[in-house]
Amino acid sequence: MPELCVGEHRWAVPTGSNLLDALNEAGLNVPYSCRAGSCHACLVHCLAGQPLDAMPEALALDKHAQGWRLACQCRVVEDLRVALFDPQRDGVPAKVSALDWFGDVLRVQLRPERPLRYQAGQHVVLWLGEVARPYSLASLPGEDELLEFHIDCQRPGAFCDKARGLQVGDEMRLGELRGGALHYDPEWQDRPLWLLAAGTGLAPLWGILREALRQGHRSEIRLLHVARDPAGHYLAEPLLKLPGVSVELVLAEQLDEALAGLRPSSRQTVALVCGAPGSVERFARRLFIAGVPRGQVFADVFVEHA
Numbered sequence: 028m029p030e031l032c033v034g035e036h037r038w039a040v041p042t043g044s045n046l047l048d049a050l051n052e053a054g055l056n057v058p059y060s061c062r063a064g065s066c067h068a069c070l071v072h073c074l075a076g077q078p079l080d081a082m083p084e085a086l087a088l089d090k091h092a093q094g095w096r097l098a099c100q101c102r103v104v105e106d107l108r109v110a111l112f113d114p115q116r117d118g119v120p121a122k123v124s125a126l127d128w129f130g131d132v133l134r135v136q137l138r139p140e141r142p143l144r145y146q147a148g149q150h151v152v153l154w155l156g157e158v159a160r161p162y163s164l165a166s167l168p169g170e171d172e173l174l175e176f177h178i179d180c181q182r183p184g185a186f187c188d189k190a191r192g193l194q195v196g197d198e199m200r201l202g203e204l205r206g207g208a209l210h211y212d213p214e215w216q217d218r219p220l221w222l223l224a225a226g227t228g229l230a231p232l233w234g235i236l237r238e239a240l241r242q243g244h245r246s247e248i249r250l251l252h253v254a255r256d257p258a259g260h261y262l263a264e265p266l267l268k269l270p271g272v273s274v275e276l277v278l279a280e281q282l283d284e285a286l287a288g289l290r291p292s293s294r295q296t297v298a299l300v301c302g303a304p305g306s307v308e309r310f311a312r313r314l315f316i317a318g319v320p321r322g323q324v325f326a327d328v329f330v331e332h333a
């Protein structure tokens with residue numbers, strides 16, 4: 028049986044064990060969220076030995092070459108020496124600069140110790156103490172140096188429970204920056220752009236919407252935001268002020284009706300969708316029925332801690 032070694036801790040595991048499970052079963056508390064290679068919460072550093080990696084392409088080439096791996100995607104097939112991601116050593120410090128509550132949604136603005144180079148629509152693993160979870164950037168790169176996140180605190184959760192107690196001036200750590208499917212492509216400027224968001228799925232689309240406007244998007248922009256209750260339309264005010272953007276604020280019970288009314292004006296329509304898995308599935312189904320080709324639908328799913 029291969030041996031795993033983390034610091035002073037050394038133990039044998041059955042060949043082919045999932046690295047994330049093996050580390051957590053030994054009590055090492057490696058964070059994770061999606062277990063699917065997308066959130067990057069489970070990043071670990073392999074210092075000696077090679078695990079069998081089912082998704083090497085999920086990490087940038089240089090990062091992979093340095094030995095970083097997504098533990099959820101790796102199997103232990105030989106002796107491995109691993110260092111866990113240490114937010115104090117490996118993360119970027121960021122100070123809470125502003126906190127605002129909109130119903131159950133907490134808007135957090137962070138000032139990182141050094142500027143983060145990112146694109147609208149990407150997400151970052153946020154560390155609050157020992158808890159790490161992926162959150163989408165709602166800010167627009169270059170706008171100012173603050174990073175904005177929208178955190179849905181409606182239900183209890185390890186991260187949300189800590190986030191509720193945040194104070195201005197507190198320190199958090201930024202882990203891995205990651206791009207999902209959501210982005211704005213300048214080649215879309217003359218194509219209708221639909222943005223469909225559920226709850227805090229609005230966060231990355233808020234960044235992308237402003238990126239599209241900044242880049243001078245010339246065709247229709249339509250944004251549909253579904254929320255549990257009126258307070259959940261937490262960006263209603265700034266959204267409704269945006270010139271040339273058609274905004275529909277819909278409550279959950281009105282969603283079927285609103286989706287039935289979605290009729291693309293062109294086969295060229297590009298749709299970006301984001302939110303919890305059930306909502307994204309409903310959006311995608313409706314877009315398919317409405318005739319938006321699958322290749323023109325880009326989705327990020329807020330998978331929860333598995």
Ligand SMILES: Cc1cc2nc3c(=O)[nH]c(=O)nc-3n(C[C@H](O)[C@H](O)[C@H](O)COP(=O)(O)OP(=O)(O)OC[C@H]3O[C@@H](n4cnc5c(N)ncnc54)[C@H](O)[C@@H]3O)c2cc1C
Pocket residue numbers: 060061065066150160161162163164176177178179180182183184185186187188207227228230231327328329330331332
């Ligand atoms: C790429 C990506 C980007 C994301 N971006 C955002 C974003 O911008 N904004 C946002 O709000 N979310 C976002 N999420 C989702 C967010 O990361 C998850 O919802 C995360 O799990 C919340 O962490 P938590 O520690 O508060 O809840 P967790 O402790 O991880 O729990 C997850 C859910 O399960 C429930 N739960 C936990 N334990 C139990 C139990 N024992 N029994 C029953 N239920 C339980 C909790 O109530 C919670 O709702 C994103 C997810 C991904 C993958």
Ligand code: FES
Pocket residue numbers: 058059060061062063064065066067068069070097098099100
């Ligand atoms: S990438 Fe491993 S838990 Fe999300």
